[in-house]
Amino acid sequence: MTLPFRRRHNDAEATHDRARALSSRRLLESLDADEEGWLTRHLDACTECRREDEAFAADQELLRSLREKPIEPPRDLWAKTSAALDAAAAKRSQPAPGRAGRQAGWGFPVRAAAGVFALLVVIGAAVLPGLLPNGQPGGSQVAVGPSLAPGPTAINVDTAAIPAARVSPDGSWDIFFTEVNKVCPGSTPECVPPPSEHQGSTVDLLGAKASSVTISPHNDQLVFESESGAGNEGKIYIVPVGPAGGPTQAPSTPTASPTGSTPPSESPEPTPAATPVGQIEIASGVTVVGEVAYSPDGQFLAFSAAPKDGSSGPDLYVYAAGNPGAVAVTSDHRTYFSAWLGNRVLASHITADESAAPGNPKASKAPGASGNGNNGQGQAIEGRAGSFLFDPATDTRTELTQPDVWMPVVDTNSRFVAYWTGTLRSSDGVTWQLGDGQLVLDGWNAGAPEGRASTEPATPDANASPEPVVGPAANATPLVTGHVEDFRAKFDPDGIRLAVWVSERVGEIDGRLHLRVIDPATGALRPDEPLDAPGVPALRRFSIDENRLAWVSPSGQDGHESALQVLGWSGDTFGQIHSEPATNLLILR
Amino acid sequence: MSRAWDQDEARVFVEALFAKHHGEIYAYLVRMLRDGELAADLTQDAFVKAYRNYDTLEKDENARAWLYQIAHRVALDELRRRKIVRMVPWTGESHGAAPSAERLAMDLRLSGPLERALAKIPERQRAALLLAELHDLTGLELAAAMGVSHVAARAILTRARESLRRALATEKELEHAAEQERDAMFAREARGGR
Numbered sequence: 196m197t198l199p200f201r202r203r204h205n206d207a208e209a210t211h212d213r214a215r216a217l218s219s220r221r222l223l224e225s226l227d228a229d230e231e232g233w234l235t236r237h238l239d240a241c242t243e244c245r246r247e248d249e250a251f252a253a254d255q256e257l258l259r260s261l262r263e264k265p266i267e268p269p270r271d272l273w274a275k276t277s278a279a280l281d282a283a284a285a286k287r288s289q290p291a292p293g294r295a296g297r298q299a300g301w302g303f304p305v306r307a308a309a310g311v312f313a314l315l316v317v318i319g320a321a322v323l324p325g326l327l328p329n330g331q332p333g334g335s336q337v338a339v340g341p342s343l344a345p346g347p348t349a350i351n352v353d354t355a356a357i358p359a360a361r362v363s364p365d366g367s368w369d370i371f372f373t374e375v376n377k378v379c380p381g382s383t384p385e386c387v388p389p390p391s392e393h394q395g396s397t398v399d400l401l402g403a404k405a406s407s408v409t410i411s412p413h414n415d416q417l418v419f420e421s422e423s424g425a426g427n428e429g430k431i432y433i434v435p436v437g438p439a440g441g442p443t444q445a446p447s448t449p450t451a452s453p454t455g456s457t458p459p460s461e462s463p464e465p466t467p468a469a470t471p472v473g474q475i476e477i478a479s480g481v482t483v484v485g486e487v488a489y490s491p492d493g494q495f496l497a498f499s500a501a502p503k504d505g506s507s508g509p510d511l512y513v514y515a516a517g518n519p520g521a522v523a524v525t526s527d528h529r530t531y532f533s534a535w536l537g538n539r540v541l542a543s544h545i546t547a548d549e550s551a552a553p554g555n556p557k558a559s560k561a562p563g564a565s566g567n568g569n570n571g572q573g574q575a576i577e578g579r580a581g582s583f584l585f586d587p588a589t590d591t592r593t594e595l596t597q598p599d600v601w602m603p604v605v606d607t608n609s610r611f612v613a614y615w616t617g618t619l620r621s622s623d624g625v626t627w628q629l630g631d632g633q634l635v636l637d638g639w640n641a642g643a644p645e646g647r648a649s650t651e652p653a654t655p656d657a658n659a660s661p662e663p664v665v666g667p668a669a670n671a672t673p674l675v676t677g678h679v680e681d682f683r684a685k686f687d688p689d690g691i692r693l694a695v696w697v698s699e700r701v702g703e704i705d706g707r708l709h710l711r712v713i714d715p716a717t718g719a720l721r722p723d724e725p726l727d728a729p730g731v732p733a734l735r736r737f738s739i740d741e742n743r744l745a746w747v748s749p750s751g752q753d754g755h756e757s758a759l760q761v762l763g764w765s766g767d768t769f770g771q772i773h774s775e776p777a778t779n780l781l782i783l784r
Numbered sequence: 785m786s787r788a789w790d791q792d793e794a795r796v797f798v799e800a801l802f803a804k805h806h807g808e809i810y811a812y813l814v815r816m817l818r819d820g821e822l823a824a825d826l827t828q829d830a831f832v833k834a835y836r837n838y839d840t841l842e843k844d845e846n847a848r849a850w851l852y853q854i855a856h857r858v859a860l861d862e863l864r865r866r867k868i869v870r871m872v873p874w875t876g877e878s879h880g881a882a883p884s885a886e887r888l889a890m891d892l893r894l895s896g897p898l899e900r901a902l903a904k905i906p907e908r909q910r911a912a913l914l915l916a917e918l919h920d921l922t923g924l925e926l927a928a929a930m931g932v933s934h935v936a937a938r939a940i941l942t943r944a945r946e947s948l949r950r951a952l953a954t955e956k957e958l959e960h961a962a963e964q965e966r967d968a969m970f971a972r973e974a975r976g977g978r
Contacts, residue, residue: 219942224923251945258917268810276828775932778939
């Protein structure tokens with residue numbers, strides 16, 4: 196795994212993408228003056244984009260030359276169509292007692308008709324194209340847009356809406372929420388139309404680092420890191436979002452630091468004047484490393500961030516609603532935010548084996564010492580992971596008892612934990628990768644109630660006293676097989692379905708998504724996986740919530756474009772549905 | 785607001801629609817499927833669906849884009865079905881066993897590098913290019929025809945242009961290699977004939 200200390204978004208690339216999009220668009224419709232001006236300037240400066248622009252125009256001409264090869268319809272087309280219309284009218288006027296749905300017009304029981312139809316499609320389209328209903332080859336049952344009714348095989352599911360965004364090259368983010376209430380079994384994909392969406396706000400997040408953009412649990416705030424723009428690099432902002440039309444009112448205004456002893460104030464203070472209306476800067480001079488996540492109640496925000504200049508590794512930051520900014524609660528420069536467990540933070544830190552530092556003869560040789568290498572970057576420093584719980588309300592830190600636990604994620608019922616157990620490696624002591632080990636599921640010892648946890652305030656590099664009862668139960672089961680360079684794991688709200696995204700290559704946002712189901716009675720993983728083994732292709736960001744798992748499929752799968760994919764379930768019955776294809780889709784939470 | 789379905793009204797409406805647009809719908813389906821006979825059958829199918837679903841058309845001025853939406857879905861459905869049909873053992877007596885004269889003529893007409901490149905790009909992208917560049921649909925009409933948002937339609941079209949560009953480059957390389965191979969063969973024959 197690349198510990199998420201890499202920039203995933205390339206601003207220059209986004210600029211070229213925008214140029215390409217505008218070059219294409221202006222062949223379809225006119226651009227406004229600003230867009231036209233921007234494109235002209237960009238093409239003047241970018242040879243590659245200019246070539247592409249010229250190629251698009253040349254291809255358009257080439258395509259239009261096809262008009263010189265007219266295609267004439269057969270003369271008997273009207274006669275055949277007219278006869279088919281007559282037949283359709285006759286069928287429509289026939290009484291059909293007990294029918295339902297659009298299949299009813301054919302006058303068969305629905306299931307029988309569907310079966311006969313499916314058989315005819317396969318046999319008839321191959322062998323007997325003229326013998327399907329109405330004499331129409333294929334006898335297609337495609338209905339017109341919204342009138343397409345659910346087929347008889349759809350599975351009803353009651354799922355949480357999926358917050359996502361479409362990102363335009365001009366920096367605007369169209370936020371939308373996808374509602375899924377029906378999914379299709381694997382035997383009849385696309386049995387229902389794509390899920391419906393309702394539009395949220397459009398916000399301008401030009402220069403936002405895409406991997407950092409996260410929406411709050413109540414869908415009323417976005418947090419993002421700005422990685423470009425005049426003077427905005429390395430700043431982390433919170434911006435309010437409304438149901439439509441962009442920023443609404445300012446988020447909670449500053450009160451107190453999370454590390455201070457003063458409880459959050461009820462009385463608001465003014466938003467800092469230097470920030471745009473409604474937008475709060477909560478950190479600067481840093482870059483987010485890994486995920487940003489709100490606590491389940493939306494009152495806290497946690498992330499790890501490293502100095503923008505790359506001089507050191509990350510520390511854990513916590514932002515409390517109403518505070519002036521996020522506060523670093525560690526200072527070892529080797530702490531990574533993992534997940535929320537209720538209103539406590541799970542985080543991991545690395546202790547380097549100094550005896551194996553570069554230059555030291557004991558340093559392990561890489562690549563290929565064993566397991567995950569360090570990509571041939573010379574000598575590797577080996578690191579040992581440790582993890583801890585941090586309570587931002589009381590500033591207490593509780594070390595997990597078991598060593599070598601990296602990026603643990605615990606289910607909401609505190610029964611199970613998923614984590615990497617093994618070593619970590621680095622070539623520079625700043626950027627770390629997974630070493631030898633495996634991704635596992637384990638039982639979780641929740642420990643004693645609050646009173647038994649260490650009550651020491653979190654201090655830089657604090658060596659808090661270990662609590663012997665908190666942490667994995669040391670009864671681990673491997674979660675996935677094969678090479679792992681990067682992973683993310685999340686439980687569903689029931690705590691028995693665990694989504695695991697795995698990448699085999701460093702720094703990739705494409706990987707494979709698995710869903711493992713845990714038998715709640717035994718705590719064992721069920722052998723069958725609802726998603727095809729060995730996982731489905733998915734971008735790094737996915738979302739698991741009530742009765743559904745959502746992800747974005749990478750483009751290029753079977754020639755298809757990216758789409759929002761949803762696996763929904765009702766108990767042990769699973770089905771799938773996907774949105775219309777689109778580009779630049781991003782799941783926001 | 786959708787209209788109520790009335791048999792006579794629907795028939796008159798679809799006949800008018802056929803008179804005005806059947807040629808372009810047929811041409812679109814030919815270009816999508818590369819099969820004239822099938823395109824004719826599916827054109828007929830599209831108009832029957834327009835007739836059945838006449839009540840879902842909200843505004844008459846959108847009729848052309850709506851008709852393209854039906855044709856587009858019919859085409860994609862057929863292409864999906866072909867993927868299923870490919871899995872059925874071929875008996876030697878199928879539709880494609882003895883191509884008709886019309887089919888051969890159509891293949892000849894669609895046999896240039898551009899057509900081959902078009903055939904190689906993803907179906908939705910091919911549809912977007914054909915609808916925008918050959919059938920002159922506006923951005924909004926394209927979105928309606930493809931059943932996606934305006935932004936998504938533009939994005940698909942951009943992707944389609946990129947795909948076409950790459951596919952054309954590949955076709956040209958293949959053509960060039962084939963020419964070299966032919967030249968080499970002629971040269972060998974010429975040497976052998978001496």
